[in-house]
Amino acid sequence: MWMKNDDELVSEVLKGDQTSFELLLRPYRLGLLNMAYRMTGNREEAKEICQDALIKVYRYLHRYEKGKSFKSWVYKITMNSAYDFLRKKKKSEDIIESQKDLHFATSPNPEQQFLNREIGSKIESCLRNLSPKEKAVFLLRDGDGFSVEETSEILKCSSLSVRTHLSRARKKIRAQFDKVNLGFKKEVNSEV
Amino acid sequence: MKCKKIRHWLPLMVGLDLSEHKVKAVKSHLVKCTGCQQEYDAYVLSLEKTKEWLEEDKQNWEEREWQQAVQNAVKQKKPAISPFAPWPFTKTWAYSLMGVLAAALLFLFVIKPFNLREGIAPESEMFARTQAQLLRSAFQESPQEVVKMTMVLPETGQKIIWIFDKNFDLEVKK
Known part of the structure; x- marks a missing residue:
């Protein structure tokens, strides 16, 4: 089966095809979730970070520079979301205490x-x-x-x-x- | 090469994140030095094992959760196609706009007030008015025998009037 590359899928999403958005991100979903999970140590928080990252990816998809690595771009956004999350969390509570509450x-x-x-x-x-x-x-x-x-x-x-x-x-x-x-x-x- | 230097490079050597010549240097040192070789093996073991654990403890999305997350993202906002796309032009436009804006601000807040302070504008206005007056009088009063010219000094408001007779003999009144 012929698979569309990331740039083609990005173009389709920008044209309004929402189903292409899921196809575009599906290969990276595990990587993103695990990255966020390792950063926070909590599965629910990791999902929250991924949700925030997905929203940003969709909103700012037009800023993605075609020809560059889409994977790196998505990871960059997820990493920024994780940093934001950790910063907010640090303000509200002690980060070490919450990391004890691991959810496997x-x-x-x-x-x-x-x-x-x-x-x-x-x-x-x-x-x-x-x-x-x-x-x-x-x-x-x-x-x-x-x-x-x-x-x-x-x-x-x-x-x-x-x-x-x-x-x-x-x-x-x-x-x-x-x-x-x-x-x-x-x-x-x-x-x- | 000294062991201290080699041991400093070992953490990067494990993932081959050193330059080629450093990798060569470390390899040749490890053959000779058992202490450094043991240290290197310990790094390799810790890294391999941690990677293995990371792989074993991989989290996965439940399909329903994933679909929900994607739907939530799509519902939020439609991705807007930039009117300035493709990319290189986006920046060019932005920089051009910024340049024009900066020039306008410079003119409004720096150049213009400076001119006003120095009184350049009123003076030139006055000068133009005097010139026009002169020309008008030259044309209008030419049939007459006397030509009169008046000039007002902007600083003091003083008037200088030149009166010429038909032989262009000058008579000044203050």
């Missing part, structure tokens, strides 16, 4: 739920000490596989800054990973 993927299987919770808490521990910028750089580069240049474009900063934040993030994760992994091994041994 709903799974009917209790074993799977437990496993998800386990992995989720490990990721949360690893990312806990990262600043929002470091977290964003790490998730874009290592989570979503964007290049350093693409990451710098999404976050509107230089490649040098991306490398600096990436280096710091990986150092912190490595330090935290040792602690998490050690704790996990101890738990497994005690269970055995």
